[in-house]
Amino acid sequence: MIRSCSLRLVTCLSKYHDFPPARRCLSSKSDASERIWKVYLSGEIHSDWRQVIADGVAKKNLPVILTSPNTSHEDSDDCGAIILGMQQERPNWDKIGASMNAIRTKTLLSEADVVVIRFGEKYRQWNAAFDAGYAAALGKPIITLHPPSLSHMLKEVNASANVVCEDPEQVVHTLAYVIRGELPSPRDGDAFVPIADRLGKGNPNP
16 A cells, blocks of 8 residues: 655645645635745644644735645655665664655755644654744744743744744734734624834934
8 A cells, every 4th residue: 555645736635644745825806916925734643733833824814825745654765665665673674764854844944934843742843943943044034833821831842932822813913914814803802002103203203
């Protein structure tokens, strides 16, 4: 049996577990002259955060292509051994798989306009931390995504990020603002006070 990880570019969205390597979230309402943004989704693979972002991007008709690493844990572990042959030692098995996966990761991350990096509570995502450093070295805009409980552990990573989000919906709203200047209703609801009203205008000079 051949396990397939084919590259597909589609306009519709399927279930999270079948999240394709590349997905173009456009509609007939999108302006053909708009820039197409490439957004790389790095990080944990055990929840549906990628699908939530994909659904949100599609709902807003944003001109975005979402890419990601191979999100099949088993395939990413075994790809090298399946293609090149089984290895007697675990380090060799991991090395050939990691090197093969790195072709995809380095290519898509280097092509990205924005890199979103998700850290979850259940597992330590060493690969995500590596991607964050790699993206920072390339000068890529970074959006981190994680629960507040991880803020202290990720303070150095967050210091290099442009935006720190707590949920996937905030990532979608950030992309909508960056791409089209669209803002959602304030997260704080009626408690929100514009900065000019709260602290005064920033520049008193005419």
